[in-house]
Amino acid sequence: MINTREELINALTEAAELEHNLLIQYLFSSFTLKTELKEGLTPLQQAKNLEWKGIILSVAREEMGHLGLVCNLLSAIGSAPRFGRPNLPQSEKKYYPFEAPFTLTKFSRKSLYRFLIFELPIGENPPEDSCKVDQRELMIELFSAPDPLIYNKVGDLYNQIKEGFNKIPEKELFIGPKNAQDLDDWSVRLNLQNVNDRKTAIKAIDDIIIDGEGTAADREGSHFNSFKNIWEELCLIDYDPTRNVVENPFTRSHRDSSDEINVNLITNKDTLKVSEIFNTIYSSTLLMLMQYYSYGGETEAQRNLLRSSLGQIMSGVIRPLGELLTKLPISDNENDGFAAPSFEIYSDLRLSPFKENRWLILNETFNNVINEIKSIEHLDQRFLEIKNKMIWLNQNLQPSN
Amino acid sequence: MLTLKYQGWFQCRLATDPDPSDEKRGVSGYMKSLPGEPDFDRIIRFHNPVVERSHTPKVGVTVTKVYLKNEYIDDHFLLGAKVNLENNPKFYGFNGIVADDGIEPIVPFDLSISIPNIQLSRSLEDKSPEFPFNDYKPRNGILIGGNDVVENTGIWDIRYTLSERIEKLNADLSSTTDDIEKYNISERIKFLKSPVATRFFQARMNWFLVLRGNINSKGKTPEIDMNSPWVNSFWMGGWDPDAQNGYVSGILQIPMK
Numbered sequence: 013m014i015n016t017r018e019e020l021i022n023a024l025t026e027a028a029e030l031e032h033n034l035l036i037q038y039l040f041s042s043f044t045l046k047t048e049l050k051e052g053l054t055p056l057q058q059a060k061n062l063e064w065k066g067i068i069l070s071v072a073r074e075e076m077g078h079l080g081l082v083c084n085l086l087s088a089i090g091s092a093p094r095f096g097r098p099n100l101p102q103s104e105k106k107y108y109p110f111e112a113p114f115t116l117t118k119f120s121r122k123s124l125y126r127f128l129i130f131e132l133p134i135g136e137n138p139p140e141d142s143c144k145v146d147q148r149e150l151m152i153e154l155f156s157a158p159d160p161l162i163y164n165k166v167g168d169l170y171n172q173i174k175e176g177f178n179k180i181p182e183k184e185l186f187i188g189p190k191n192a193q194d195l196d197d198w199s200v201r202l203n204l205q206n207v208n209d210r211k212t213a214i215k216a217i218d219d220i221i222i223d224g225e226g227t228a229a230d231r232e233g234s235h236f237n238s239f240k241n242i243w244e245e246l247c248l249i250d251y252d253p254t255r256n257v258v259e260n261p262f263t264r265s266h267r268d269s270s271d272e273i274n275v276n277l278i279t280n281k282d283t284l285k286v287s288e289i290f291n292t293i294y295s296s297t298l299l300m301l302m303q304y305y306s307y308g309g310e311t312e313a314q315r316n317l318l319r320s321s322l323g324q325i326m327s328g329v330i331r332p333l334g335e336l337l338t339k340l341p342i343s344d345n346e347n348d349g350f351a352a353p354s355f356e357i358y359s360d361l362r363l364s365p366f367k368e369n370r371w372l373i374l375n376e377t378f379n380n381v382i383n384e385i386k387s388i389e390h391l392d393q394r395f396l397e398i399k400n401k402m403i404w405l406n407q408n409l410q411p412s413n
Numbered sequence: 414m415l416t417l418k419y420q421g422w423f424q425c426r427l428a429t430d431p432d433p434s435d436e437k438r439g440v441s442g443y444m445k446s447l448p449g450e451p452d453f454d455r456i457i458r459f460h461n462p463v464v465e466r467s468h469t470p471k472v473g474v475t476v477t478k479v480y481l482k483n484e485y486i487d488d489h490f491l492l493g494a495k496v497n498l499e500n501n502p503k504f505y506g507f508n509g510i511v512a513d514d515g516i517e518p519i520v521p522f523d524l525s526i527s528i529p530n531i532q533l534s535r536s537l538e539d540k541s542p543e544f545p546f547n548d549y550k551p552r553n554g555i556l557i558g559g560n561d562v563v564e565n566t567g568i569w570d571i572r573y574t575l576s577e578r579i580e581k582l583n584a585d586l587s588s589t590t591d592d593i594e595k596y597n598i599s600e601r602i603k604f605l606k607s608p609v610a611t612r613f614f615q616a617r618m619n620w621f622l623v624l625r626g627n628i629n630s631k632g633k634t635p636e637i638d639m640n641s642p643w644v645n646s647f648w649m650g651g652w653d654p655d656a657q658n659g660y661v662s663g664i665l666q667i668p669m670k
Contacts (some may be wrong), residue, residue, distance in 0.1 A: 047438065055448030055593055058438070066440045073431070073441075145457050320509060327431045328508030397507070404510045404544050 014176030017185060017374035021091045023173050024109075028082045028094035030166065033114050034130060035075035036100070036355040039128075042068035043334045044257040044352055053251070056247045061253050064119070064242050071235045076326075080194050080204050083305050085173075085216060088207040090187040095298045096361050099266040100354075101273035111164055115273050118257040121246045133225035134167045139240055142246030145156035145162060167221050180209045192307040197399045256339050258349040263287045264358060276342055276349075282388055283340040283351050288382050290333045291351035291356045295400075296377050297325055297369075302363045309367045314411060321409055330400050332394055340391070371411040378406040415481055415635055415667045417526065419496040420565060421474035423649070424462040427455040429502065430514060434507045442655055443609045447597040455503040457519060459661070461494060466601070468581045469656030470566075476526065478542050481669075491526065491635075499523040499534065505546055515618055518542075518549030522622060524645060533634050533667075535643055542585030549619040562615050562651045563663045571614045571653075575605050577596070578655070599655045606628075617650025620663075641668040 014020050045061045046053055076288065076324055083093035098107055101115035108114060112126040122142070132138060163169040177185070193206050202222075208212050226234030246253075258276040263284055265275065278284045303310065304318040334353035342351045364370045385399040428434065429442030437452035439445035446453055451466050459474035474496045479489035479599040486487060486492075512518060520542045525534035563569050579602055586598045605608055624643040649662025 047440075056596060059448045059596065062438050062440050062445075069441050096495050109451055322508045323431075324508045328433055330511055332433045332435060394435055404507065407544065409511065 014172055015090060015179045017180060020089060020173065020176040020180065021086065024082055024089075024091070024177060025094045025174060027169055028079055028086070029097040030108065030169065031075050031079040031082060032095065032097045033100065033102075033108070033234065034166070035072045035079070035133075036353075037114060037116060038068050038075065038127065039334065040116040040355070041119045041329075043125050043338050045175055045253055045256050046255055047077070047247040047335075051255070053253075057249075057251055060245075060249075064245075064253070067238050068119075068243060068292050069122075071238055074203070074223050074235065077203050078223065079353065081207075081216050083221060084193040084204065084207045085213055087192050087305070088188045088213060089185050093302060095301050096357070098268040101260050101270050101275065103270040103272040106270060106272075109164055113149070113270075113273055116260045116352065118259070118352070119254045121243055124239050124243040124246065128236055130166055131224045131236040131239060132165050132167075133228070133231070133234075133236060134165055136170065139243075141247075141305060143244075147216055162360075166226050169264050170221050174214060177210055177213045177217070183363065185210075186213075189307070194305065199213075205209075218330070235272070256349045257338050257352045258342055260354065261337075261342050261349075262354045263291065263352040266356065276353055279318060279339050279343045280351075283337070283342060284392055285384060285388050286333070286340060286391070287336055289381055290330070290337060290353050291358065291390075292377060292381055292384075293325065293329060293333065294353075294355055295357055295361065296374060296381075297322065297330065298357075298361055299363060300325075302361065305368050306363060308365075308370075313413075317409065317413055321405060324401075325405060329398055329405070332398055336392055336394055357402055368411070371409070374409060375406055378402060380411070382406065414639065415479070415669055417476045417494075417496075417665045417667070418478035418480075418492060418663070419474055419526075419647075419665065421459065421476050421496075421660070422470045422472045422656075423474060423661050424458040424464075424472045424658050425455065425504065426453045426464065426657045428453050428510070438622075443497055443607075444657070445600070445604075447600060449597070454501075455469065456501045457498055457503065459498055462658075463611060464657065466656055467585065468578045469653065470658055472658060475494045490531075491528065494526050494528045494531075497525045497527070499525050505549070511544065511546060512550060515555040515576045515616065516551055518551075519620070520546055520549050522549055522624075523626075524590075524643075526665070531632035531634055532541040532630065532635075534629045535624045537622055537624050539626045543615075548622075551620045553619055555616050556615050556648075557617075559617075561648060561662065562617055562660065566651045566660050568614075568651070571611045575655070576611055579605050601655055610653075610655055613650075613652040613654070615650070616652065617648040619646075619648045621646050635667070635668045638668040638670050643667050 013025055042065045043131050045065045047058065049060055076101040082310050086093055101113060102108060104111055104113045110130065112129045117123045129138060140194050142167065143216045163172060194204050195206060197320060203219060205212060205216050207216050226237055229290060260275040261278055262275050263278055278287055300318055300322055303317060304322065338350055338352045364373060382399060382402050385395060385402060389395045427444060428436035428439050429444045432440055432442040458472065460472065462472040476491050476494040476496060479491055500521050502519050502521055505520045506514060506517040522537040523534060525532055537548060537594045556565045560600050568574050582598050582602050586595060591596055622645045624645055628639055644666040645663060647661055649659050649661045651660035
């Protein structure tokens with residue numbers, strides 16, 4: 013039951029972490045799809061894989077929008093944005109009370125089933141599977157007796173948050189500055205809305221629920237339905253659509269990860285370096301998001317620069333680097349499988365309270381990353397473009413620009 | 414002053430936002446390379462397109478008018494000459510890091526005019542282009558509307574043009590037995606019915622470039638002043654994403670001796 017500001021802040025903080033953790037699982041899975049003819053696909057199989065990839069990426073993008081909206085909700089009630097999260101994997105019903113683990117797994121029916129369980133509409137039973145493979149295993153793993161959990165679906169959590177917004181007196185609750193919120197002027201539509209009263213808060217939450225579950229009358233276009241459709245289509249194919257990517261390919265062990273789920277440590281030196289570069293850029297992106305959402309003294313021009321750079325880095329650097337990792341071996345023996353982006357956070361994300369230092373730290377980190385990329389440039393021609401993009405981004409990201 | 418007017422359709426096969434600029438097939442953006450087509454490469458081609466989708470305008474940019482001083486020369490030997498951008502020029506957007514969609518510089522910018530046995534070419538500058546490529550960027554952002562695009566392409570009603578294309582594709586669909594062709598035609602019809610098929614047709618980007626690089630000439634070229642810059646003013650627009658083509662229309666002014 014949420015009936016105080018503190019409880020509402022806690023629940024929204026959890027919602028932000030949840031959206032973040034969902035979207036990285038979706039991104040990881042989408043990057044593991046084969047996309048090239050030389051990987052043994054026919055032209056039509058390639059087109060099908062690209063279509064699936066596009067659908068999952070589009071769900072991940074909506075989760076990014078949800079994360080932004082949750083930050084707006086936090087801001088509206090006077091709190092701070094939340095971009096931190098525990099490292100994965102996290103086993104089921106522990107850190108998060110879901111009936112499925114949070115873990116980085118390649119695209120498969122099993123992964124898709126996990127995703128659709130995350131987005132399962134409240135009150136609806138999991139879909140029955142007419143496909144003959146793996147079903148028994150799935151059911152045993154995901155449907156053990158439910159615990160008395162606070163929530164076990166994404167929609168569940170948001171419904172409780174909605175109740176909180178309805179219960180707490182409106183005049184007391186909305187103490188955040190009206191102009192400290194993110195509006196929808198990113199390069200892709202994220203459906204961000206300004207939240208400044210109960211009505212706009214409820215509308216924002218309803219939109220998040222509808223994106224995930226759809227409505228009882230219409231599930232079309234919802235995350236649940238998108239995953240369910242792919243899951244069903246996967247039953248009909250007679251080829252392996254996925255690269256041989258291992259589960260949780262990590263650069264190191266983390267104290268905040270669950271030790272009940274298998275983690276594969278990367279031992280190939282080049283792959284390790286690429287993965288560390290990826291994680292550093294990812295963490296810097298989170299810091300840029302914190303800087304952007306913190307309204308901590310940046311000018312409007314600097315906030316615009318941060319916003320445009322964030323879009324550029326996500327599409328232009330993080331995605332290609334993530335895709336490249338799925339082609340790099342985890343060890344010196346290619347038969348051991350390939351890596352993929354692990355989205356590791358090496359230490360707590362902290363934004364400097366001093367504006368000048370935020371920019372300095374960002375530029376310094378990017379300079380280091382550029383030097384690191386130079387040392388692995390020979391691995392694939394895409395690294396050259398990534399390096400150039402990082403150099404140019406770093407030149408753009410001067411506080412005076 | 415020798416003034417050459419040039420026009421025609423060009424091809425550019427490129428992934429669009431939010432795909433990475435080096436995405437080869439098109440995943441999240443509206444541009445897709447269909448099964449059987451080569452990967453995207455972002456190269457702006459004034460000639461020799463790598464794919465020719467059915468029922469789309471033919472690629473080719475040529476000199477359509479020649480003026481000497483202010484006089485129209487209807488039998489000038491450069492009439493019909495090929496105009497080309499050499500050395501694999503690309504729209505340098507790089508996901509907005511260099512420039513946002515529609516205001517991207519063309520890099521490199523090496524222009525040539527040729528007929529059999531004769532070629533004149535010149536680069537924007539002799540040194541290698543450098544970030545932020547400002548000299549290569551279009552001026553004044555994207556311009557929408559006006560009569561330039563419709564008058565020059567002869568397409569006064571893009572929706573009608575595309576509906577005719579859909580009819581032809583439907584006819585092709587009913588007669589083909591090839592699975593890939595069926596898929597490609599179906600995808601194209603679906604795309605052509607979406608708003609994005611016509612969204613950018615009336616938009617154009619304007620360049621005003623002063624070419625100062627070394628002049629290269631082969632064969633018996635006109636008696637031009639080898640020391641003065643060339644002024645090249647052109648627009649690109651009429652974007653037809655199904656065809657992966659756009660239209661270019663420009664004026665190149667070459668000082669004479």
